[in-house]
Amino acid sequence: MIPPSVRQHAAAMRDRWIRSSRDRRDRLARMRRDTSVLGSRRLRFTLVVVAFAVLGVVLPLRYMTHERSAEKELPPDIRTTQNLWALRTAIECFRRDCGRYPTTAEGLRSLVRPLAQLPSWKGPYIELLKPDYWHHPYVYQCTNDIPVLFSLGPDGRAGTADDIAAPLPDLSFVYDTTPSNAPPTEAAHPAGYVDLVPAP
Secondary structure: OHHHHHHHHHHHHHHHHHHHHHHHHHHHHHHHHHHOOOOOHHHHHHHHHHHHHHHHHHHHHHHHHHHHHHOOOHHHHHHEEEEEEHHHHHHHHHHHHHHHOOOOOOOHHHHHHOOOOOOOOOOOOOOOOOOOOOOOOOOEEOOOOOEEEEEEOOOOOOOOOOOOOOOOOOHHHHOOOOOOOOOOHHHHHEOOOOEEEEEO
């Protein structure tokens, strides 16, 4: 004996309650998902920041290690030839300032340490005298004002086929006078060998 209007109102109320229950259930499910460890917005933001920070550190390190590995891949004979070229250019700088080449007795040490009998010495022409790639000292001789510079090579013996002679010096650099006329110094080259650059 319930009037139709009351039945319709009761049906509408039931439908509204069912929809609100479903909405509440879905909202609770989303809240549980968002408050989980991997679903937290704060944690996601932190993970993104950490990822960018790691990439900002790892990528430069990888680039640097790649450059160093490229240096190591340079053949020993090429590295030795470049060192000989630098020494030969420094010898020409010594001759430009002192008027002669270093004697055999003075050797390559005269490029690093000043000589008391040469007041015109403007070195050091190289900062450090290092051995070749095989840890053998470079051989320098000067006879009749003709300098001879070479590396003993892998076997460490002179007069063998693996000796490496010094290439011709860079005369355009030697006679390119700087404003202060300062001697060149030794600088590390990215490829692993020694390069001569004018002093500022």
